[in-house]
Amino acid sequence: MAKRCAPNAKLGVRVSPALPFFLLEVIKHLSLMSTKTDAHASKKRDTLKWLLVILLLGGSIVSFHYFEEHSLLLRVISLLLVIGIAAWVASTTEKGRSTLYFLKESHLEVRRVVWPTRQETVQMTGVVLLMVVLLALIIWTVDSILLWLVRLFTGQGG
Secondary structure: OOOOOEEEEEOOOEEOOOOHHHHHHHHHHHHHHHHHHHHHHHHHHHHHHHHHHHHHHHHHHHHHOOOOOOOOOHHHHHHHHHHHHHHHHHOOOOHHHHHHHHHHHHHHHHHHOOOOOOOHHHHHHHHHHHHHHHHHHHHHHHHHHHHHHHHHOOOOOO
């Protein structure tokens, strides 16, 4: 049985109908490979960025103590500056971006919370303190009874 070939009007040649599907699969495979390669390269860049962050923070702590004879104010300012640079580098990684997104969402969630009034806070604090004192008295009573029973059975009590 002969293979059916579709004529190509522009070139005057016959092309197998399966060829375009084969090319699509090859292109799809190559694009997946480039995505994997991009993800791998991105992961390597993130690893290098985290290494840079660790080196910056470690170096700033070492230099803070190494330059002990210099002004404390200058050392603290330089330490805070390097910490800011390290935080910026960390925020450019995938984990850093997800952490920033989480913090933004948390801030929005905190703004949506209905906080208790001062009166509700004072009342609930009073209830909690009352329950703590009540439970302490109950535990003290049970402990005293158990101590009395132990002394009674061991013959140490008078």
